Amino acid sequence: MTGLLFRGVEVDGSFADVLAIGGRIERVERGAPSMRPTGDIEIVEGDGGALLPGLHDHHIHLAALAAAAGSVFVGPPHVSSTQHLIDVLTSADRKLTAGEWIRATGYHESVAGPLDRHLLDRIVPGRPVRVQDRSGKRWTLNSEALRRIGPRVGADEGADLESGVFDRADELLRDAIGAEFPDLTEVSRRLTACGVTGVTDCTPYDDPSGPDHLAAAVVRDEISQEVVVTGGANLTEHRFDPVLRQGPVKLVLDDDRLPDLDEFVDSIRRAHRADRPVAIHIVTAASLAFALAAWDLAGVRPGDRIEHGSIIVPGAVARIVELGLAVVTQPGFVAERGDHYLGDVDRDEIASLYRCGSLFKLGVPIAGSSDAPYTDPDPWKGIAAAVVRRTQSCRVIGRGERLSPAEALGLYLRDPIDLGRLRRVEAGAVADLCLLSRPLSADGLPCRSDVRATFRAGVRI
Numbered sequence: 001m002t003g004l005l006f007r008g009v010e011v012d013g014s015f016a017d018v019l020a021i022g023g024r025i026e027r028v029e030r031g032a033p034s035m036r037p038t039g040d041i042e043i044v045e046g047d048g049g050a051l052l053p054g055l056h057d058h059h060i061h062l063a064a065l066a067a068a069a070g071s072v073f074v075g076p077p078h079v080s081s082t083q084h085l086i087d088v089l090t091s092a093d094r095k096l097t098a099g100e101w102i103r104a105t106g107y108h109e110s111v112a113g114p115l116d117r118h119l120l121d122r123i124v125p126g127r128p129v130r131v132q133d134r135s136g137k138r139w140t141l142n143s144e145a146l147r148r149i150g151p152r153v154g155a156d157e158g159a160d161l162e163s164g165v166f167d168r169a170d171e172l173l174r175d176a177i178g179a180e181f182p183d184l185t186e187v188s189r190r191l192t193a194c195g196v197t198g199v200t201d202c203t204p205y206d207d208p209s210g211p212d213h214l215a216a217a218v219v220r221d222e223i224s225q226e227v228v229v230t231g232g233a234n235l236t237e238h239r240f241d242p243v244l245r246q247g248p249v250k251l252v253l254d255d256d257r258l259p260d261l262d263e264f265v266d267s268i269r270r271a272h273r274a275d276r277p278v279a280i281h282i283v284t285a286a287s288l289a290f291a292l293a294a295w296d297l298a299g300v301r302p303g304d305r306i307e308h309g310s311i312i313v314p315g316a317v318a319r320i321v322e323l324g325l326a327v328v329t330q331p332g333f334v335a336e337r338g339d340h341y342l343g344d345v346d347r348d349e350i351a352s353l354y355r356c357g358s359l360f361k362l363g364v365p366i367a368g369s370s371d372a373p374y375t376d377p378d379p380w381k382g383i384a385a386a387v388v389r390r391t392q393s394c395r396v397i398g399r400g401e402r403l404s405p406a407e408a409l410g411l412y413l414r415d416p417i418d419l420g421r422l423r424r425v426e427a428g429a430v431a432d433l434c435l436l437s438r439p440l441s442a443d444g445l446p447c448r449s450d451v452r453a454t455f456r457a458g459v460r461i
């Protein structure tokens, strides 16, 4: 069997040799190791660099991240005024051939107020345009875009044809536009360069075609990471292709249209009956109160988790601990959007934004993620953000919520299903590994350029 010998690496703070055979870690020898394995073994000189379990992004949207590469970004801080929006969209218009769609992302009302098709028509009248807002929830289409998809899209729930606004209608729009599932090669490469060996795709797909495309991308070797898939409520009983790993069921709670409580309790129960935990998208204090009430009625299953938990008010912290819920957070939002939050979020809720430290001290399992494309997919940026919690203008949000560098790294080393379990470089573990060119004990936080190599099941990727 082929294997890898990492010679002279830092593992959990001590010097070690690590032998991986057949995709698993066979042995970790600390102190003054002298492993002399025989057979087909590749030797990797560690030069004292840290050997870590491969990082896992616990909440990402692979297809949206890949599609973002072919999109125009129209939100802050890069685009911050109506004139700037006009400049960016007209320049995109000039570069495309006739009839091609403009796909824009990242829009926020601070740019040019609430967006509708009339404003888009004034900027780009002759070509189909669709603009996604920065939360990822809303698409706004211009009249030409509506004309193109018109016959196929009725007055669907969440669609307002007069304003051109579509809420939570990604799959509907993708089908109507006939957009192809994007190639994931580049996204996977970017993740590999950061030492990421696994992701949990939290897109609430309501139709099996999304997960089927992900499975096909895995089979084609387009993506080297392990892919855990949630899918949405409609796919609760669906069996994903076995090249994917089945995660919790993603349920979405939007403040402006909370579902009927009994129905929502049923969705949680249905997931539990299908032997799956739930991952509930919760951003505001109101949707958190709603979800906690639903969990009170439905009961909690190990693995049930709060996605985002953007605002966790003090009263809710105790309930989260009592219920035994996990929280999947995105420290990157504090860094990338913190200045906006300081202007937009109620003063008394600022201290409750993207809690980490307080939850950690109470023993709540917390896992880290990017929610990419909505923050940068580089986990090292998330780790730094969890440690310093500094906004782009260098203001600190929630000093008491800071984590130590080791705790912040641990956010990305959790088991993707059992978030309470920290993966380690130890005998028996799958050899999903990230080798750094420096020890963790060196000064300063590691970053992406410190990643020397990434291994999936004992194979360099």
Ligand SMILES: [Zn+2]
Residues within 6 Å of the ligand: 059, 060, 061, 202, 371
């Ligand atoms: Zn998300």
